[in-house]
Amino acid sequence: MNTLRALAGVIAAIVLGGCATVTPVSGQFPPITPHQAQTGAENGKLVRWGGILIQARPKAQETCFTVMALPLRQDGRPYLGQKKSDEGRFIACAPGFYDPALYAAGRELTFVGTVTGVQVEKVGGYTYPYPQLQASTVYLWPLEVPEPATSRVFINGGWGGGPWGPWGWWGGPGWGWP
Known part of the structure; x- marks a missing residue:
């Protein structure tokens, strides 16, 4: 019986683990934070930062x-619901060419x-200290497509009376009514 429970636990872990999202930045x-790194005290540390792209050069x-x-x-995706100015700004440089048309302002990157x-x-006119990051991984998040809005149309309020009511042309439960 204990073997059966252990086997069920292993199968459940495998199934639930398959639902986990793994990205290159997990x-x-x-x-x-970039704000904390503005002093230079965090130099040499491996970090994961992300946000909204201002410019690609x-x-x-x-x-x-x-x-x-x-x-x-x-999962490493920037959380857009929490726009905070105290997270700061940063500059991340990565080897190679990244097309500014694809890596456009407003896109989410990690x-x-x-x-x-x-x-x-x-x-x-403000002098701003940008922490600099030598990036080993650049992840451009796919655009989130909003779900289409759905609506329901109720003719005649949706209930009773008239040819579109639930009882058809009879006009209601009193079948003999005109």
Whole structure:
């Protein structure tokens, strides 16, 4: 009997494990935010950061992304319902060419990489310290397609009377009524 229970437990774990979402950015990472890395104290640490793409800039050997950081879900996808300015911004650079037409402003991205320093740039008239990330993984999230809105149309209120009511042309339960 104990063997049967153990076997049922193993089968349940396999079935439930098959439902888990695994992405190239899944895993456990230290809870360091870009805002915390602005001091340079987090240099050399492996992190997972993500957010909304502000700009992609291809260079000769790499592409650098400027990103508005957002909190991440468990699977690593940016959580759009929690737009917070205190997460900060960051610059992530990855080797190779990433087409700015595909990696367009407003898209959700997640990066895994090493914090390499702080780069100071202007945001409007403000000097902003961008933590820099050398990305080993760049993940462009697929666009979420909203579910189509459905509606129900009730003619004549949906109940009783008239030719469209539940009793047809008879007009109700009193069958002899005109």
